[in-house]
Amino acid sequence: MFIKHRLKRVRKESFLHRYETNGESAMKSIFKSSFRNVTAFACAVICTTAAQIGHAQERQPCIGLSGALTGPQAFTGLAARMGAEIAIDEINASGGVLGKKLVLKVYDDGGQPPKEGWPPFANM
Template sequence: MKSIFKAIAVAALGLAVFTAQGFAADTIKIGSAGVISGDLAPYGISALRGVEIAVDDINAAGGVLGKKLEVMPGDDVCKPEIAVNMATKLVSDGAQMIVGHICSGCTIAANKIYKDANIVVVSPSSTADPLTLSGDHPNFFRTIAYDGAQAKLMSSFVKNELKAKTVALVHDKGDYGKGQMELVQKEFEAMGGVEIVLFEGVTTGAVDFSAIVQKIKRSKAEVTLWGGYHSDASKIVQLLKKKR
């Protein structure tokens, strides 16, 4: 994994360094953009640590085109409006490549800033289909399967391995969670044989998820699929266990 990341970083930086700003700089600045505080911090912190390890390795081997790499961390709290402000600051501060963002909604919102600045973006976790399939983000790359591929795998597993006939699709209303469940819904409708008995969104970060748990129970779904992050999923799962 480390060697793959290093190869992508070197290739991307090879493009970024030839911008007017990058060519003149003594160091190449990499923005590590993601969520490093709050419930979703584990995602962003692990990505930041990966960037730091890769940068240390690359610098120890002589850098890129004779230049040392410098990491510029940023916290978007997984909120698109904050991501846009952070992207503007990273560009203003001289970032020449971005690793991130973590949340798809943040990546979509911030990438207009990066695209206009001719900055390459590589995300380890933004899976929303439009980022690589729409043609609107030519500067964007990722090291994770897009939602459409995951949707095919999930729906196939539910039908062919679990042999389920009914399924509930629950999501967090975000670009990632809702978008993923909409793709799963299309897969089930196309393959047939599995009835979607519930398609429902919840408010992320809510204190009480008892309402959606009651709906899942009433739907009598054999399988529930979740589109969203672990911080909400863990609360829903705990309630489902209590109400068995």
């Protein structure tokens, strides 16, 4: 008799007992609460990502060109710049990219390799 009473008391004080509500099993209740937490987290991630995507689209698309516009190899850089300008003018005349006009940003490197990484396109 004492053992049965002791077992009932242990069951009531067990970890899973506090999740049992309205006749639901403890595992079902735990699954529901963790499903709610995961769903809330997913909604929060989607909302913040959507806000960042909308903010990123405010910038105007640009094309960067780094070439020798001066120095002994200037003929190759000038030809590349003229070709890029013609292509961008044609794209902009047909409506641009996603309704936005392209911009060409040109950097004259003088035919020399950059000394400190790629600073010309860091602020595009």
